[in-house]
Amino acid sequence: MRSWSLRRPDGVALVGESRGQGEPVVLVHATGMTRRAFAAAADQLARHLRVVTYDRRGWGDSRGKIEPQRWWATHGDDLIAVIESMGEAAEVVAWAGGSAAAIHAALRRPELVRRLVLFEPTIGAGPPRSRRLRHLRRSLAWAAVGEHRRSRAVFWRATTRRGTWSPATGHRGITCAFDHVRSDIREMLLNAPGPLADELRAGTEDALLERLAELRPEVHILLAGMSVREVYRIADRWVERCQTAGFRGEDDCDALLPLDRPRVFAACVLEMLGYADWRAIAAARLAELREVLRLPALERARVKCVRNSEVFVPDAVTGALRWDAEAESASASLVVGSTYEVTGVSAHELGVIDECGEDCGYPPGWFEPVAIDW
Template identity: 30%
Template sequence: MRTEHEVPAPDGGRLWADRQGSGTPVVLLHGSGMDSRLWDAVVPALARHHDVIRYDARGLGRSAPPERPFDDLADLRAVLDHFQLTRPALVGLSMGGETALDFTLAHPDRVAALALVGASVSGHDWPPSPATTAYAEARRRGDADALADLERSVWAALGRTAPGGALVETMITENAARRITSEHHLTGAPPRDAAARLARITAPTLVVHGDHDHPEIAAIATRLGTGIPGARAHLLPGADHYLPLRTPERLTALLLAHLA
C-alpha cells in the first residue's frame, strides 16, 4: 500500500513524501535538479522487502519552495521524526548521498546502513572546468534553460533514448527553475567536511557509480570506497548519473543484498 504525506519542515515549510512496503525502513534521497521520481524503477522491488520512504528535497518536485535559509540535514531529520524512524538505512544519490553521509556523521546512532550512489561528498574540491564555470554563471544569472541544458549534457550523458530517458527529461525540465531557488536558500547549513572524516563512518556502506557518470564522481567513489571502513564498491555498466533509472535491476539487486 502506498501513502502520500506532507512532512512539516523545521521552519514551517513542507516536504512531500511517500511510503510503501513493509519491513526494515529505508529512506531514499535524490540529487539536485531531480526529485523522488528518480527512484520510480527501484521502489516496487525494494518495497517487497522494506518499508520504503522517499521525499522531494526542499523546493524540488512536489515540496514547497523555501522562503528562507534552510538546512538539508534538518529536513532529513524532520522526515525521520515524522515517520518515527529511529535507525533506517539511508540511500542517497549525488546531493542526496552527500546529505546522507553528512547526516550519518552527525547522527551515527540514527543510521543502520548507508548506500551512496553516484554520490558527492562535502569537503571534496572539484577541479575547475568549463562545465563548473558554466554552472556557476547559469546560477548567477538565474538562467533555468541554461541550467537544464547543462544537466542534460553533463549528467544525463546517455541521452533521451537510454532507459528512463523520458522521465529524466521531465525531471530536468520541471526542476531547473526550482533548483535555482532552492540552492539560493540552501545557506542555513554550516560548512561540512565529510571527506576528511570518512574513517569515522561505522554504518555498513555500499558505494555505487555508473561507468558513464562524470569523471569526478568516479574519483569520489574511489575516495569513499577506500576511506570508509569496510565499504563495498561497485561500478555498474550502462549508467550515467541517473543510475536508478538507467540500470534499476542491477542497482536493486545490490541494495537488497546490502540491506538484507
C-alpha cells in the same frame, strides 16, 4: 502507496510517499530532481522493504527556504526528522548531492542510520574542471534570466557527459547520458521544480570528506560503470578516509541508472543491504533487456532442427557463389533431426544450446517446436 506531509519547526512541510512493508529505507534524491526520480526504483524495492521517498526542502512539493551557509546541514536535519517520524532506525539510500544530507544525518544521529548506500556521491569532488565549470556558469546564467529549462539542460549535459574512445576511428569523443534516456525522463529532469542555482552555489560539501572517519554506519558506494571517471576518484578518497566504506561499479550502466534502469538499481541496493544476492541483479538485467527488446516471456521449450546451415562463398575466378562445406562445418554444429532447448526468443533468432554447449543464435526457420512433457 501512501502520501504524507511532515511539518518542521520552522513551518516548512516536507511531502513524501511510503510504499511496502518491512525494514525501513529512505531514498534521498539528487540535485535537480524530486522524489519522482526514485519512483520506479522505489516500486521495485517496496517488494522487500518499507520504502520512503520525499522531496527535499525547496524541491518538488516541499516548499521552503534555506540559509546558504547551512544548506546541506539543513537537508540533513530534515532527513533526521523523516527517519524519526518512521519510529525506528532506517537504511538510507542517497544519490549524488543527496549524499551530503545523508552524511550530515549519519554524523549527527548515528543511531538512526543503520547503513548508507550512496550512488555516485559528489562529496570530495573539489572544484570542477574548467570545462565543467564553464557549463555550470552557463547554467547559472540561464537561471538568472528565468530560462529554467535551458539552465537544467546545461546542468544535466555537463554532469552526465563522459569521454569515449572509438577503436574504429582512433579518436576520442563525448557522449551524454542525458541525451540518451527516454523523452519522458528528460522532461521530468527539465521540469523538476526546485532551487537548482542555489544548490549549485552551495557546492558539494567537500569539508565533510575530512569527517568520514567519524562515520559509524557501513557505507556502500555504487558507481555507474559508464559514468565519468571523477566519481571513481571520489570513491577512492572515501575508502581511504572511511574504514567502513566500500564501492563497486555496475557495468553497462550510466549516470542516470535509477531512472533508466530502475530494476537493476533496486537489485544492486538490495544486494548491498543484504536482502538479495547477485542472482537478483542478473534477473533484473534480463527483465529490463526483455522489456527494451520487446521480447515475449521466455518459456521452457524444445525445438527440432529441420535443416542444416548453408554457407556460400564467391568463387575466386568466376565470382559465382558456391557452397563451402568446410566453412559450414566450422560455423554450425546443429544436427538435422536433433532436439535443442530454446533459451531465448526474438523475432529474428532463437538462442539455442548447440552441440558445442554454446548458446548461439539461429534463424527460427531452422526449427519446429517439439511437444514434450516436462
